[in-house]
Amino acid sequence: MGHKNIPLPERRRLRSKMYKKHNLANILTHWFNVGMWLLLLPTGIAILSSPRLGLSPLWMQEMFRNVFGGTANLIRFHYTVGLLWIFVLVFNILVGFRRYFVPFAATRLLLDQDDIEWLKTKPLQMLGFMKDKELPPQDAYNAGQKLYMYVVIFGTIGIMVSGVVMTFNQVFPPLLKQIAQPVHWVSVFSIVAGLIIHVYMGAVFPEEKEAFFSMFSGKVSAWYARAHHEKWYNEKLREEMAWEDLVRQELARSAEQHAQEQPATAD
Amino acid sequence: MKRKNHYAFVIDVARCIDCRACQVACSVENHVPMENTRIWVQDLGVQGEFPNLQHIFVPYNCMHCEHPPCTEVCVSGATYKDKDTGLVLVDQDACIGCGYCVDACPYNVRYLDKKRGVVDKCNACAQRLEVGLEPACVATCIGGSRLFGDLNDPVSKASVALQNARNIVRLDYEANGHDTDPNIYYINLPNMEQLNMPELFQPLVSQSGALPRAPKYTLSEQGWKHVAVPLLAAGIGASFLVQAIYFTKQLIEGEKEFEE
Numbered sequence: 001m002g003h004k005n006i007p008l009p010e011r012r013r014l015r016s017k018m019y020k021k022h023n024l025a026n027i028l029t030h031w032f033n034v035g036m037w038l039l040l041l042p043t044g045i046a047i048l049s050s051p052r053l054g055l056s057p058l059w060m061q062e063m064f065r066n067v068f069g070g071t072a073n074l075i076r077f078h079y080t081v082g083l084l085w086i087f088v089l090v091f092n093i094l095v096g097f098r099r100y101f102v103p104f105a106a107t108r109l110l111l112d113q114d115d116i117e118w119l120k121t122k123p124l125q126m127l128g129f130m131k132d133k134e135l136p137p138q139d140a141y142n143a144g145q146k147l148y149m150y151v152v153i154f155g156t157i158g159i160m161v162s163g164v165v166m167t168f169n170q171v172f173p174p175l176l177k178q179i180a181q182p183v184h185w186v187s188v189f190s191i192v193a194g195l196i197i198h199v200y201m202g203a204v205f206p207e208e209k210e211a212f213f214s215m216f217s218g219k220v221s222a223w224y225a226r227a228h229h230e231k232w233y234n235e236k237l238r239e240e241m242a243w244e245d246l247v248r249q250e251l252a253r254s255a256e257q258h259a260q261e262q263p264a265t266a267d
Numbered sequence: 268m269k270r271k272n273h274y275a276f277v278i279d280v281a282r283c284i285d286c287r288a289c290q291v292a293c294s295v296e297n298h299v300p301m302e303n304t305r306i307w308v309q310d311l312g313v314q315g316e317f318p319n320l321q322h323i324f325v326p327y328n329c330m331h332c333e334h335p336p337c338t339e340v341c342v343s344g345a346t347y348k349d350k351d352t353g354l355v356l357v358d359q360d361a362c363i364g365c366g367y368c369v370d371a372c373p374y375n376v377r378y379l380d381k382k383r384g385v386v387d388k389c390n391a392c393a394q395r396l397e398v399g400l401e402p403a404c405v406a407t408c409i410g411g412s413r414l415f416g417d418l419n420d421p422v423s424k425a426s427v428a429l430q431n432a433r434n435i436v437r438l439d440y441e442a443n444g445h446d447t448d449p450n451i452y453y454i455n456l457p458n459m460e461q462l463n464m465p466e467l468f469q470p471l472v473s474q475s476g477a478l479p480r481a482p483k484y485t486l487s488e489q490g491w492k493h494v495a496v497p498l499l500a501a502g503i504g505a506s507f508l509v510q511a512i513y514f515t516k517q518l519i520e521g522e523k524e525f526e527e
Contacts (some may be wrong), residue, residue: 049344053492061344071344072360126509170361170384177365181342182491186499193502200510206522 014223019236021140021225022218025100029092030215036085045076047071055185079167096156114231115143138231148194158187192261195233271351273393273418275450276405277432278326281457282412285310286326287405289413293328296392296403303378305329305389306404309329314457321457327478328404329376329389330438330449331355336482337368337377346386354393359385367488373440373447373479391415394429399449428454440479447479 006014022030048055049071068074093101109166114136122144124130135204141149165172172180202212210224225233285308293306294300306328313322313461335355338346346368347363348354353385369377369386377388392402400406405415414427429435432454484492 018520047343050340050342052339052488053342053496055496065344070361075343121480146365166363170382173385174379177363178367179488181365182487182495185491186495189499189503193499193506196506196510197501200514204514204517206450206517260427 007079011223013081014226015221017222019222019233020218020220021220022060023100024218025092025096026140027215029089032088033085035250036081039081040078041188043068043081047075047078048185049216065163065193079163082163083167086163089156089160109146109149111143111146112139114138115146118143119147137234138228138232140229140232148198151190153195155187155191158183161193270419272353273450274331274352274354274396275416275418275425275452275510276328276331276391277414277416277428277452277454279410279412279414279428279455280323280325280453281455281464282410283308283324283326284410284412286409288407288409289326292403292407293389295490296395297387297390299387300370300380300382303387305376305378305379305387323457325375325453326404327376328451329391330374330447330451331389331391332437332450333448334446335372336440336447337372340367340368340371340488342485349393352391352393352396355388355392356390356393359383361388362386365484370485371485373445374438374449375478375480425452438479440481443481445482485508 041062043058045056046060049061064074065071097194115138117136118138121130121133121135125133125135139146162184165176165180166184169177201208202215208228210220214220222233222236225236287308290304290306290308294301294304297305309325309327311323311325313320315321317413321327331354333353335348338344338348338355341347342365343361345359345363346355346357349356364379364386366379366386369379377386377480379385380387389449392400392404395402395406396521402413402415405413414424414428416423416428418429420426429452432452434454436453436456437449437451438453440522453474
């Protein structure tokens with residue numbers, strides 16, 4: 001890879017230099033989401049007890065029913081936590097809509113030509129083909145992450161809408177409640193399919209260690225940014241250079257002003 | 268393993284006079300809304316040829332099957348077969364009223380309570396059984412057509428009636444891998460030969476169609492079972508496999524966190 005040609009001192013400098021990737025709102029919402037999923041996923045799986053579908057093991061169904069005190073209480077716990085989850089997520093998105101959500105959707109979410117190239121190459125490389133081909137440079141999130149983000153966004157909407165339909169069972173017609181159940185399940189497990197990779201990549205995979213810690217500190221090193229998210233890194237550099245130019249101009253202007261004022265006071 | 272109780276209904280068809288007091292008693296006891304009913308009496312009309320005529324009425328309620336198709340489809344286990352009594356019950360606090368079970372029941376004994384958004388059905392008046400009373404329909408039956416009892420107890424009303432019955436018919440549904448094994452025993456049906464009715468089951472076919480019918484499965488339930496589950500199982504399996512391969516590789520090769 002290209003970054004191997006960089007001399008060691010420069011690499012060390014890049015590693016100690018940090019860029020901010022996630023803001024606090026993002027980090028807190030992420031970990032809130034993690035906590036809610038840890039509560040909701042096991043209870044949700046335990047609720048599923050249709051023998052015809054056979055989706056969850058019997059010991060799990062019985063254990064959770066015993067712990068929570070019966071099917072009704074288990075379901076009550078599940079939808080109470082679920083409603084809290086919906087409320088906080090929707091609240092966060094609405095409150096931070098202009099400040100966080102719109103810029104995020106506009107700059108980090110859309111797939112470009114490089115992303116499509118990445119999606120064509122990466123799966124083949126994982127299977128052992130085209131090893132010598134260089135992957136196109138990636139944004140703050142790579143194409144795989146972007147794709148998973150769509151699964152998460154649409155899955156979350158699916159979970160929320162179908163969950164609300166099933167929770168308020170007095171309001172909605174039977175047909176909607178029938179459809180809501182598979183929709184709820186499909187949405188959850190589409191997310192879970194990607195979640196396995198997401199958790200492995202984020203918490204275990206050695207090359208992406210920084211990504212894990214960035215979910216606490218919000219910061220990644222310039223080295224990591226350059227190696228994994230080159231386009232984003234270049235953008236950051238451009239921002240920095242523009243800022244430096246601005247500072248230089250400012251300094252020059254103030255020096256000029258100073259020089260103009262200086263003779264007047266000398267006399 | 269033997270259950271504590273094996274509750275069963277025994278219905279003496281010869282004794283039903285279609286007064287429908289059972290229906291009223293049931294609705295009052297269980298607060299059944301006016302537009303619905305948990306139990307009903309089917310009027311099969313006058314059967315046979317003169318002078319051997321008989322007007323036949325068949326009382327129905329939940330069969331409390333040994334292998335109920337309705338509990339098979341319930342996603343949350345809100346409807347279940349009670350482990351102690353063998354009654355098929357609905358936990359209405361857990362039920363969301365989707366109606367998967369309504370379609371699956373071969374005997375049409377379930378209905379959707381639209382106002383409460385739940386499914387309702389005969390529970391053999393479990394609240395009365397708890398305090399040692401008979402179900403309301405049985406207690407009120409003037410002709411003594413509806414009987415109820417524990418088949419594990421040889422001297423219960425149901426057991427005795429079965430022992431003394433002229434003939435016994437059950438509306439068993441045995442097809443497509445199902446064997447409902449219902450717990451309503453219809454006894455003392457009119458003498459078939461005398462009435463010139465060759466098929467024993469014939470009188471128990473209702474006007475609204477043959478009962479039992481084949482269990483129906485809603486489109487969403489079938490799509491879930493036959494399309495969504497295999498697809499997502501494959502997806503999750505593939506995802507887990509990729510992760511497992513990379514993790515094994517990582518363990519074998521050791522971590523290269525920093526490329527100095």
